[in-house]
Amino acid sequence: MLKVIGGFFLGLIVIGVLAYTYAGSLMFREIESPFGVEETVARIQQNIQNTGNGWALSGLRNPGKAVQNDGGNVLPVMMVEACSTKYSAPILKDDAVRFLSILMPCKVSVYKKNDGKTYIGMMNAGLMGKMFGPMVGEVMGHVAEDQAKFVQFDASKPAPEMIKGMPGAATGAAGGAAAGGC
Amino acid sequence: MPARPKIILSVAAITAMLTALVAFALPAKPEAAPAPQAVATPKKQSDSTADHSKFKELQKNFKTGPEVTEACLICHTEAAKQVQHTKHWTWESKDPKTGQVRGKKNIINNYCTAVLSNEKDCMACHAGYGWKDSSFDFSVQKNVDCLVCHDNTGTYRKLPGDAGHPVYKRREFPPKSGKFVEAVDLKKAAQSIGMPSRTNCGACHFFGGGANGAKHGDMDSSLQHPGKYLDVHMNEKGLNFFCTECHATKSHEVSGSRYNTSAAMTGPAHIRGKADASPAACQSCHGDKPHPQKDALLNQHTDKLACQTCHIPEFARNDIGTEMSWDWSKATIMGPDGKRMVRKDSAGRRAFDSQKGAWVWESHVIPEYRWFNGTSTYKVIGDKIDPTRTVQLSVVGGGPNDPESRIWPTKVHRGKQPYDVENNYLTVQHTGGEDATALWHNYDWQKAIGTGMKAANLPYSGKFAFVETELTWPITHMVAPKEDALSCAQCHNKNGRLKDIQGVYMPARDGKHSSKKEG
Numbered sequence: 001m002l003k004v005i006g007g008f009f010l011g012l013i014v015i016g017v018l019a020y021t022y023a024g025s026l027m028f029r030e031i032e033s034p035f036g037v038e039e040t041v042a043r044i045q046q047n048i049q050n051t052g053n054g055w056a057l058s059g060l061r062n063p064g065k066a067v068q069n070d071g072g073n074v075l076p077v078m079m080v081e082a083c084s085t086k087y088s089a090p091i092l093k094d095d096a097v098r099f100l101s102i103l104m105p106c107k108v109s110v111y112k113k114n115d116g117k118t119y120i121g122m123m124n125a126g127l128m129g130k131m132f133g134p135m136v137g138e139v140m141g142h143v144a145e146d147q148a149k150f151v152q153f154d155a156s157k158p159a160p161e162m163i164k165g166m167p168g169a170a171t172g173a174a175g176g177a178a179a180g181g182c
Numbered sequence: 183m184p185a186r187p188k189i190i191l192s193v194a195a196i197t198a199m200l201t202a203l204v205a206f207a208l209p210a211k212p213e214a215a216p217a218p219q220a221v222a223t224p225k226k227q228s229d230s231t232a233d234h235s236k237f238k239e240l241q242k243n244f245k246t247g248p249e250v251t252e253a254c255l256i257c258h259t260e261a262a263k264q265v266q267h268t269k270h271w272t273w274e275s276k277d278p279k280t281g282q283v284r285g286k287k288n289i290i291n292n293y294c295t296a297v298l299s300n301e302k303d304c305m306a307c308h309a310g311y312g313w314k315d316s317s318f319d320f321s322v323q324k325n326v327d328c329l330v331c332h333d334n335t336g337t338y339r340k341l342p343g344d345a346g347h348p349v350y351k352r353r354e355f356p357p358k359s360g361k362f363v364e365a366v367d368l369k370k371a372a373q374s375i376g377m378p379s380r381t382n383c384g385a386c387h388f389f390g391g392g393a394n395g396a397k398h399g400d401m402d403s404s405l406q407h408p409g410k411y412l413d414v415h416m417n418e419k420g421l422n423f424f425c426t427e428c429h430a431t432k433s434h435e436v437s438g439s440r441y442n443t444s445a446a447m448t449g450p451a452h453i454r455g456k457a458d459a460s461p462a463a464c465q466s467c468h469g470d471k472p473h474p475q476k477d478a479l480l481n482q483h484t485d486k487l488a489c490q491t492c493h494i495p496e497f498a499r500n501d502i503g504t505e506m507s508w509d510w511s512k513a514t515i516m517g518p519d520g521k522r523m524v525r526k527d528s529a530g531r532r533a534f535d536s537q538k539g540a541w542v543w544e545s546h547v548i549p550e551y552r553w554f555n556g557t558s559t560y561k562v563i564g565d566k567i568d569p570t571r572t573v574q575l576s577v578v579g580g581g582p583n584d585p586e587s588r589i590w591p592t593k594v595h596r597g598k599q600p601y602d603v604e605n606n607y608l609t610v611q612h613t614g615g616e617d618a619t620a621l622w623h624n625y626d627w628q629k630a631i632g633t634g635m636k637a638a639n640l641p642y643s644g645k646f647a648f649v650e651t652e653l654t655w656p657i658t659h660m661v662a663p664k665e666d667a668l669s670c671a672q673c674h675n676k677n678g679r680l681k682d683i684q685g686v687y688m689p690a691r692d693g694k695h696s697s698k699k700e701g
Binding site for chain 2: 072
């Protein structure tokens with residue numbers, strides 16, 4: 001019996017360590033972009049607009065601007081924000097999971113690293129959604145499917161223009177991105 | 183999945199998510215302050231002992247630039263002769279070490295390629311008037327352009343096509359753009375003169391290569407009103423240096439040039455009046471042990487590293503960006519309607535033009551690092567090339583065993599440009615102008631190369647192809663605040679910034695030492 005209980009707790013510890021180690025990389029995805037920062041942003045924006053399902057752009061933020069205003073430098077980071085009322089409405093109507101509004105709008109981060117390459121960072125909506133019950137799981141599953149389309153690029157098409165004129169554009173401020181369907 | 187691990191995983195996931203959200207929120211400010219470059223700058227107070235608006239000679243209604251110069255020379259009797267000895271006038275320089283004669287007049291680059299046969303356009307950036315072809319007389323003093331460097335009205339404009347003359351008559355520029363450039367009020371400009379401002383230097387040096395920031399990567403119009411993050415020396419709210427602060431000038435000879443770079447200055451900071459070294463080097467103010475005693479280890483780096491390597495972590499640190507490549511082989515590709523096609527990139531910068539080809543731009547560029555001893559060897563017109571390899575249009579000299587060498591950050595501009603397939607040299611092409619052979623007018627490479635090679639006095643086989651080229655520039659402007667200098671681990675790392683630099687032992691890159699130990 002002691003062995004069973006010991007094994008159980010050992011298993012818990014192992015799983016806890018694994019969860020602690022890998023939770024970050026499970027919850028968030030990072031992929032390399034074949035384009036520069038601006039072009040990646042512009043292509044994601046175009047993809048979002050072409051995805052359908054009620055998706056609309058709600059902001060483009062540059063957290064690096066705030067650092068520049070304080071006299072410092074960071075490599076470029078641009079946050080593309082988008083929302084779909086089709087997916088946000090069911091969550092926002094349910095008191096039990098309204099706290100998930102903290103995840104809205106949906107964000108895709110585009111940034112450069114010290115290796116000079118451009119990367120795309122996203123939340124793993126599918127996995128995250130499964131933790132909050134069947135309704136959220138289903139909604140977030142659809143979000144995850146659409147997210148995958150946001151980052152499918154057709155290099156044979158010319159680079160579109162980056163869309164800047166949205167709430168939060170060209171500022172480093174957080175908040176205030178309540179347009180685009182959310 | 184069993185229930186308990188699922189709960190634990192959920193808790194861990196939510197914790198990670200909240201941590202990430204908090205981390206995202208940290209750098210943000212409730213209300214972003216206006217960008218520093220948008221703030222109007224107080225002009226530097228003139229300390230001149232002369233008010234040129236009171237001079238009798240400058241009360242005329244000048245019709246041309248040379249008339250203004252003649253008036254200047256009444257008092258400044260030696261000025262034109264001095265200018266005529268400088269690169270700003272000759273567009274030519276001789277390397278004191280190698281003897282190579284280079285300068286804009288002689289080299290071929292992978293931007294607009296060459297000056298010959300295109301003088302009327304290129305001379306918009308010549309400190310002179312009337313250089314439209316090889317018949318230009320370099321001895322005529324009234325053709326020296328005083329105003330291009332000394333006008334302080336900020337209204338003096340020279341446009342392509344005028345062979346270096348300013349705008350005498352209001353005109354639409356660029357053609358068919360709906361934008362107009364006003365005629366210069368020469369009297370007002372002449373009466374305003376003073377020491378060169380950022381506007382004077384920047385009119386050419388910020389726009390080299392035909393667009394804002396295109397050429398150098400560490401110089402563009404953002405340096406007109408820079409914040410501390412962009413350039414700690416030129417910061418308007420801080421030291422507020424003008425170009426001439428470092429590029430100190432004697433007899434119109436401007437110090438500091440990529441043609442004669444001081445790559446490895448040693449010794450303490452200069453005292454005033456010391457004439458044996460370049461004032462345009464970091465060391466001239468900071469000495470070769472610039473870090474405080476507590477960071478003495480950093481001072482041991484100065485015999486291998488240029489200051490710029492750590493203190494310019496990226497160049498083109500703005501939305502303007504810089505051009506990374508120019509593909510001339512795409513020029514003359516017309517739009518579906520058979521007419522000229524122009525396309526911009528996602529950030530609104532030029533990306534394609536049927537006249538000129540295709541470009542790639544980038545912002546916040548991480549430099550490529552090279553050993554550099556201050557001497558670059560350039561491809562000049564007529565130099566033989568090996569078309570089976572990428573042609574190096576400038577080779578930065580130096581190496582790990584050369585005491586004059588340091589590791590420098592560079593911008594490498596890549597291109598594809600035409601060469602004569604039988605004679606194996608890069609071709610000169612006639613691009614600008616409205617005549618029958620100008621590439622930008624008739625989209626005919628054969629005619630354009632024919633005219634260009636004739637101007638260069640070189641035989642042309644009649645057959646051309648495109649070859650890949652590289653042009654390497656040392657980076658030296660846009661010095662970041664010290665807090666943003668490279669950290670130790672960014673180089674002392676197997677995959678760090680200097681991973682490809684040979685000939686020097688670097689702890690943590692080459693051996694056992696941890697980068698933490700290094701600082």
